[in-house]
Amino acid sequence: MIQGASDRPGAWWKDLTFWMLAPATLFILLVFVYPFVDGLILSFNPMNGGYFANYENFFSDPRLWQTIGTTMKLALPATLINVGVAIPVAYRLRNKSPYQKLATTIITIPLTLGTVLIAQGMLSYFGPNGWFSQLVQWLNIWDGPVRLTHNYWGVLISLVISGFPFVFLLILSYITGIDPVLSRAAATLGANPFRQFRHIVFPLLLPGLAMSFALSFVQAFSVFPSAILLGAPSGPTRVISIAAYEAAFENYDYSLASAIAMIMGIVQLVVVALVLGFRRLSYRGPVTGGKG
């Protein structure tokens, strides 16, 4: 404990706690704090104009500021789908069984695949002549080729495939942490399985859901490779990271790119703050039924 360290007599450099914290602190300073501060300063030193020229530029150019909305339109639905689908799946798999292990393994496999590999697979599966399109036409569900790549849907599907296992594992660990005897107690009091979930499991899960939502959202908001490989990077899926990439590596305007990165960070921070603020409203204590 850091508090305990100050109670000890002697100079700070004799304190073991300090030396144990030092490597991690140094790492964060070098790899996160320094580049961040550097980028922040760089963003206020534009190639032309005053300190705030980059930010003025961003919010006056529709091709730039509209990327916030474009990214939101992908990241929010993807996160909602991931969390929304993971809840029932994780709830169903909460009890230990051989079946649970198998299902969990299958669901988790996409985590081990890179975004590029997923994109490659999706291009051949969901492409205009891919199996999915052929299947849909053979079943007469839809006329003409189904376009699920090189547009909005391709990116959204990719975000779900790569993000879902992560959210599922998080929520599964939250759900299995809830004492199952609480649901049994609710059952003896007359609650059917749905109401056991609605009144007992869900409220206790809420803080975990907020956490999962925040993490999944941040991941989805910084989408880049799949937006290019599976989307329409010049139009409907021109996400904010593409704008930053173009500024940095096509126009060599590192200052503007830094400003865009800062704005991206701020948007993520606002959403996370909102979600975690909402989390404060829910019960966050222990999730067991009493003294065991």
Place this chain on the structure above:
Amino acid sequence: MKNHFDNLSLRQVTRRFGGGPGAGKKGSAPVLAALDGLSLDVAKGEFIALLGPSGCGKSTALNCIAGLLALSEGQILLDDRRIDLLPPEERGFGMVFQNYALFPHMTVEKNIGFGLLMRGLPEREIAQRVAKAIDLVQLGAHTQKLPGQMSGGQQQRVAIARAIVIEPPLILMDEPLSNLDAKLRLEMRTEIRRIHGELGRTTLYVTHDQDEALSLADRIVVMKDGVAQQIGTPQMVYSQPQNLAVARFMGYRNELLLDVVEQRDGVGQLKGPGISISGTVRGDLGSKAVAAFRPDDCSIVPNDVSPANALTARVDAVEYYGRETLFMLRTLDNVPLFVRTQGSATIGESLTISIPRERILIYPPEQAK
């Protein structure tokens, strides 16, 4: 869901664990039954205690009745209506769990009102009945607290109130006092008895504490290895244990394997080195038998007197308890013996111990395993 019943009947209720699906089928390894053929009839208003050591199947029995465990075999009938296939929420029994299982995110009031909310009662009636239940368990000052902010005894009261507020025909309690300290346990025991008396509800109470069972119950079911060993009133179970397993659980701590000299009219005469005692026979005896008696039923007599029912033993250790002293002895056969009485002795000394004939029970030797 009915609020009243006349008779709850368990018929050969059996539950096997483990093995997963397919267990117990031909060819697979046999699965041990946690509860094996329990049959019991409970009348309205009775207080029944299921008593036994851990792993004896008493909690399994309770969970089967609550509907939290499916039966492997047998039936449960409530006034001749089969209920063992109903899910717990349709049985409507109140249950008090060992670790209380209070909903940690709900206040005391919400916890207690939960069952009524599930029954779709109007808000005003819920508030009234919750207030009444809170009065009954004397928690008036804590209605808005969360369970985590309360002591174990208070949580226990909430758990009881939550189970009785739904006015269930049957209240199930699973070792409700085992997590409390000794003093609180005695208080809550009185409390449970008082609440049972006031409401007159049928109660099934699981415990491993014989004092709890004896003091609370109208009838006791003594269990061991999933099998009910004896069902009877506290007096019957305490003074006439059916077999050695029940006797052991009722404090018959001393067991001596002796030769049978004579057996007549339910009274047996046994002999061993330095031992000559007679007692009540329970079961069919062969040439050998086990005499069982309580440490408290022994007394030390002067060595020059030779009473009828006595044995000689050497003192191994002495523990002083104030009102009484516990003597650890060894018979001439080196069998350990416990005597709890007044008096004093030195280690190594030889004592004559006398036990009243009516306090000695004699069982067949094969029960002594």
